Amino acid sequence: MTLAVFSAICAVCCYKIAKSKGRNPKIWALFGFFSNIIALIVILILPNLLTPQNPQSPNPVMKPNWPPPPNFPMVAAKIRQNLNALRRKSPPVTNVAAQIRELAQLRDDGLISDAEYQDKKQKLLDII
Numbered sequence: 286m287t288l289a290v291f292s293a294i295c296a297v298c299c300y301k302i303a304k305s306k307g308r309n310p311k312i313w314a315l316f317g318f319f320s321n322i323i324a325l326i327v328i329l330i331l332p333n334l335l336t337p338q339n340p341q342s343p344n345p346v347m348k349p350n351w352p353p354p355p356n357f358p359m360v361a362a363k364i365r366q367n368l369n370a371l372r373r374k375s376p377p378v379t380n381v382a383a384q385i386r387e388l389a390q391l392r393d394d395g396l397i398s399d400a401e402y403q404d405k406k407q408k409l410l411d412i413i
Contacts, residue, residue: 291321292317292318292319292321293318295317295318295321295322295324295325296314296315296317296318297314297317298317298325299313299314299316299317299318299324299325299328300313300314300317302325302328302329303328305333306328306331306332306333306334306335307333307334307335308328308331308334313328381409381410381412384409385406385409385410388402388405388406388409389402
């Protein structure tokens with residue numbers, strides 16, 4: 286019972302400290318609940334991600350201390366281009382699997398030798 290109460294107190298403390306430092310309070314509350322005093326020590330040591338714009342004002346406006354994120358639409362477009370280029374270069378895996386099945390059927394029918402089958406199969410697998 287006392288451990289549960291102590292865990293709840295640690296969770297609440299971690300939540301409030303994390304919120305004041307610009308960290309994710311819900312994650313820190315969970316961390317505080319399960320790891321108790323360790324989470325409190327860690328959150329107290331971590332630097333504040335929020336800095337006041339004007340420390341002289343009674344209610345300073347908080348702003349993020351990290352650089353702005355990159356231009357995500359441009360990054361997403363570049364990733365899409367790269368994926369499309371890769372798709373054009375390599376055949377679909379289902380196509381390769383069908384070709385290997387056809388080669389196996391030809392080998393089973395005796396139309397190609399086992400060495401030819403292994404050679405062609407390896408070439409197809411190297412494409413992937």
